[in-house]
Amino acid sequence: MSADYTATITVSKTPAEVYDAINDVAGWWGRITGTTTAKDDEFVYVVPGLHYSGFRVTELEPGRRIAWIVTGSYLSFVDDTQEWNGTTVRFDITPSGDGTQLTFTHEGLRPEVECYGACSNAWSTYIRGSLAAFLETGVGQPNFFEGDEALEAAEHETLRHRIEGAGAALNAGWPTSRVTNMPGDQQAG
Template sequence: MSRTDHLTATISVSHTPDEVFAAITNVRGWWSENIIGATAAADDEFVFYEAGDGIRFSRFRLTEVVPGRRVVWHVVDSYLVFIEDHDEWTDTQVVFDISAGSDGTTVHFTHEGLNAADSACFEACSRGWTFYITESLPRLIATGTGQPMPKIRG
């Protein structure tokens, strides 16, 4: 990876693009149960939040939704507790490109705007996104149950 590459992860699964798209838009099923709002259609907005020392919140707007092909989230606002530039995610894009192949479907995930050269959260965010994209999302696709952050109780 070059020092200017965006944060990326790629998976391939033996399911259809439509099944993969349905799983990606089920954000509560693979990323976090702490989601407020709608997560599937163009112009939907949702907020991800957590307690503790991580990402306090991020608000996303779905700016591009092409069923079975592509989903783009624009980060409208964010507050990351663990780095000095608390709004580092603000105005970045989270992109899911879905493509069909002979053996199934590939998802290429990119968090545009986070790169190793300029991003204070790149290493920690890379570990988090890599887990959710390469472990939790495929598990949701294959079994119907991912490994999202559990709902905050209280």
């Protein structure tokens, strides 16, 4: 099996500053619904018409590590629209000379999964571009949509129900192939 996607940057900031910037998701990735600052916090990130992902914070070690598990997702541009379900996004922070090295890993995003090309390209843009700029200059290039489309979509009850359902299945130890009731699923009847 191939290696998980990783991206590494080194910035002239302290580990504490890098940790704080990662948790300011709106500064480098985009608006979310929910919070990211305590273990077990949950949040949703939406790109209207393209994808959404629900996350739960699983690790928070100030100045060292942040990890989020994907509790539910929908990727409109691949056949397996739920292939992110159960994957983990991890940020490892280490001092490096006069700065800090950040290694981003999306565990489960490997070359053999369908979204690897598009998803690894997007993560590279956000980590090496937006997050690096946010850390060095205070200004990232996050996604924002007109009319708060992402926030409205993330707050929509049906979307919340689907993400919570997927999260419940993962918490119960079900394999991700058993997570259902996502957009595009065939309904019985």
